[in-house]
Amino acid sequence: MTSDGDSDAARMAHRQLIQRLREFADARDWEQFHSPKNLSMALIVEAAELVEHFQWVTEQKSLQLPAEKLAAVEQELADVFIYLVRIADRLGVDLVDAAWRKIEINERKYPAAEVRGKAGKSSDF
C-alpha cells in the first residue's frame, strides 16, 4: 500500500489484515469451522448480499447510489473481502500475486484489438 493520501486504515498492509483475521478466528475458537469448503460457502453468501442490493435497481441507478445504500454496499464489499483474504490464507494462496498473474492470462485470452467493445460470452474481466 503506498502512502499517497490514503486513509490511515488503508495504509495497513494486506499481510496485517491476514494476521488480524487469524487472531479474530483464534480468539473465538472458530478455526474449526474455517475449512476452505465452508469459507467458500460463506464467501458466496456475502457476494449474494451484495447482489441483493442491485437486483431491482437499474444499471444506471447502480452507478448513482444514495449515501445510505452505498454505506450498506460498502459493508458487503468488506465482508466479501474478509472471507476472500481468509480463505486464501487458509489455502496458502498469495491473493495479490495470483491476481496479477491472472490479469496476464486475461490479457492473452482477450487481446484488446479482438474484443474491443464486445462483451460476448466472456465472463473474464
Place this chain on the structure above:
Amino acid sequence: MTSDGDSDAARMAHRQLIQRLREFADARDWEQFHSPKNLSMALIVEAAELVEHFQWVTEQKSLQLPAEKLAAVEQELADVFIYLVRIADRLGVDLVDAAWRKIEINERKYPAAEVRGKAGKSSDF
C-alpha cells in the same frame, strides 16, 4: 504491502492493481458493461466457480488439495479478487479501509468471550 520476503508481484500496491484493471477495461471499451449491478453478477459467478471446486469434496479434503486443484482454485480466488477490486473502484469504495472498519464492527457484534467455539447462526467472520 510490506517487503518481508513477498514475491515481486505481491509487492505491487493495491492502488496499482486498481489502475491496471482500469486500463484493462478501457483498452477493450468494456467500461460500458461495468455498472456495479453487472459487476456484482460477475463477482458472484466467480464465487460460484470457487464453490464448485468444493461441492463434492469433504471439509477435510478441502484442507489438503492436490497441487492441480489448488492451482485452479487459486485462479478462481484471483477472479473474485479482480472483480471485487473493480466494483469497489467503480463505486468509489476503499476496500481495505472498509474491511478494517468491518472487523471493528464484527469485534463488537461477536465478543470473543460470548461466542467462543460456537458458530451458531453467525455468517460474519
Place this chain on the structure above:
Amino acid sequence: MTSDGDSDAARMAHRQLIQRLREFADARDWEQFHSPKNLSMALIVEAAELVEHFQWVTEQKSLQLPAEKLAAVEQELADVFIYLVRIADRLGVDLVDAAWRKIEINERKYPAAEVRGKAGKSSDF
C-alpha cells in the same frame, strides 16, 4: 400437472421426477455426496451459471434472447430445478406445498395496496 396442451414430458408428475432423480443417484452410488450441505452448493453453482448468461446483457435484451442463448438458459434452469427437487427430497420437504404456503406469507408481508409499483428493499416476490 394438468393435461391442457402441455407436452408429454411436462405431464410427468413432480413425484415421478423425484423418483427418477433417486434412481439416477443410486445407479451411480452418488448418494454419499448428496448431503443437503453439498446439494445447496451444487444448486447455487447452477444458479450462477444462469446469472452468467445475463451479466453483460441489458434487462431489455434479457427479455428477447436469441434462440441459441435461450436453449442454453433453458438447460441452466433445468439444472437448478433438478438440484432443488433433489435437495427437497433429501430433506423430506414438499416443494410445491412449501411454495404455496410461502406465497401466502408474501401476500401478508407485501399487501398489494401498500407496495404497488415499489420494489424497495424487498427481495421477496
Place this chain on the structure above:
Amino acid sequence: MTSDGDSDAARMAHRQLIQRLREFADARDWEQFHSPKNLSMALIVEAAELVEHFQWVTEQKSLQLPAEKLAAVEQELADVFIYLVRIADRLGVDLVDAAWRKIEINERKYPAAEVRGKAGKSSDF
C-alpha cells in the same frame, strides 16, 4: 401432480403456480422489475440464503436438521422455487419438460457404469 396422499396444497398443478405468481406480480405492478436478468439475481440471492443455513454445519448434521432449522430451510427452498417458476414463465420455458430432457442428457454424459462412486469434477447430478 398425482393424488396419492399428497397434501391439498401439493395437488395444485405447476400451471396454477405459474398463474398465481403472475397475479401476485401484476397486483403489485412488479412486472417492470421482473426482467430475466433481475430474476436471475433474485434467484441466486435466495439460493445463497439456503447455503447460509449450511455454511458452518457439517455434512452429517445437514442430514439431521432440528425442526426449527428445517422450517427455515423449507422457506428458502420455497423462495428459490418461486423465482425459478417465475423466471421460466417470463422466458417461456417449460421447467418440468426441460428437467426431463436434461436428465436424458445427464444419463448419456455420465453413464452409470463409468462414474459409479466417483464424483470427480462433475457438477451435473
